[in-house]
Amino acid sequence: NFTPNAFVEEIVAEMQEKIGNDKVVLGLSGGVDSTVAAVLLHKAIGKNLYCIFVNNGLLRKNEFDSVLEQYKGMGLNVKGVDASARFLDELAGISDPETKRKTIGRVFIEVFDSESHLLEGVKFLAQGTIYPDVIESVSVKGPSATIKSHHNVGGLPDFMKLKIVEPLRMLFKDEVRRVGATLGISPALLGRHPFPGPGLSIRILGDITPEKVRILQEVDYIFIEGLKTHGLYDKVWQAGAILLPVNSVGVMGDERTYEKVVALRAVESTDGMTADWVHLPYEFLMLISNEIINKVKGVNRVVYDISSKPPATIEWE
Numbered sequence: 001n002f003t004p005n006a007f008v009e010e011i012v013a014e015m016q017e018k019i020g021n022d023k024v025v026l027g028l029s030g031g032v033d034s035t036v037a038a039v040l041l042h043k044a045i046g047k048n049l050y051c052i053f054v055n056n057g058l059l060r061k062n063e064f065d066s067v068l069e070q071y072k073g074m075g076l077n078v079k080g081v082d083a084s085a086r087f088l089d090e091l092a093g094i095s096d097p098e099t100k101r102k103t104i105g106r107v108f109i110e111v112f113d114s115e116s117h118l119l120e121g122v123k124f125l126a127q128g129t130i131y132p133d134v135i136e137s138v139s140v141k142g143p144s145a146t147i148k149s150h151h152n153v154g155g156l157p158d159f160m161k162l163k164i165v166e167p168l169r170m171l172f173k174d175e176v177r178r179v180g181a182t183l184g185i186s187p188a189l190l191g192r193h194p195f196p197g198p199g200l201s202i203r204i205l206g207d208i209t210p211e212k213v214r215i216l217q218e219v220d221y222i223f224i225e226g227l228k229t230h231g232l233y234d235k236v237w238q239a240g241a242i243l244l245p246v247n248s249v250g251v252m253g254d255e256r257t258y259e260k261v262v263a264l265r266a267v268e269s270t271d272g273m274t275a276d277w278v279h280l281p282y283e284f285l286m287l288i289s290n291e292i293i294n295k296v297k298g299v300n301r302v303v304y305d306i307s308s309k310p311p312a313t314i315e316w317e
């Protein structure tokens with residue numbers, strides 16, 4: 001019988017007791033968990049919480065700026081660090097999915113480490129770890145797990161020697177959302193679909209280039225905005241677009257085209273462990289497909305993924 005108000009009161013007192021007047025650094029991802037953790041800690045220790053939000057260049061279209069604005073609007077002490085060029089540079093030529101993940105994890109740690117060095121006297125590292133992350137400690141999912149799997153690469157970065165605070169570590173996802181609502185975080189932010197840490201990199205099959213990222217951001221934007229305007233967004237657990245490493249033939253006027261194929265994916269799930277593809281209305285798929293092909297230069301074909309998990313995974317990589 002979970003009561004969000006009582007939880008907030010208790011955990012705020014506990015955090016104040018534990019942290020005192022020390023400084024805390026926290027990496028924001030734009031997701032629900034890190035956001036709720038930040039707002040909770042901000043309530044407990046105010047300006048002693050320093051948030052860092054890194055743009056890895058693989059976020060959704062406009063996401064970095066709009067989420068950064070929302071964070072500032074919530075009164076968080078947040079620094080946006082645009083490291084897109086560096087991430088895309090390091091990813092150039094890499095096609096293997098696990099190498100993409102490792103590269104992103106490593107660069108994230110380097111960026112976060114040098115940013116946290118700029119803050120003086122930080123004693124704690126806060127993380128948005130929730131209960132399923134705690135039990136699923138062997139999992140490779142999520143920024144905190146990504147960090148853990150890099151423990152042995154060239155010694156521990158300094159920020160990882162900090163003391164850890166994890167205010168949400170006893171909570172399930174729905175409880176985190178309820179706490180977020182109690183704290184006044186907007187329903188739009190709390191209802192956001194899950195989005196993988198490596199972002200669009202694992203939805204671009206094959207190697208990653210700035211042009212491919214741009215194409216996929218446009219396609220994804222049309223799909224996600226379409227879901228919202230047609231009242232479908234909240235009926236779907238997660239959705240996104242995938243840029244396939246094949247070209248297909250098409251016609252445009254009386255010209256033959258030879259351009260990229262994108263796949264759309266929308267799934268229903270409760271925890272991501274299993275998932276069913278969503279029977280989106282044909283009418284909707286038709287509108288979205290037309291809009292994508294008409295508006296996004298370089299794409300001439302759209303397909304819809306009708307595979308469930310298992311055996312298919314939600315992501316294609």
Ligand code: XMP
Pocket residue numbers: 101140141142143194195196197198238272273309312313314315316317
């Ligand atoms: P799969 O593709 O394994 O995805 O069915 C299940 C859920 O996990 C997310 N996912 C990731 N999240 N880092 C993350 O933070 C990752 O490397 C990663 N891979 C998959 C995926 O988006 C889905 O919600």
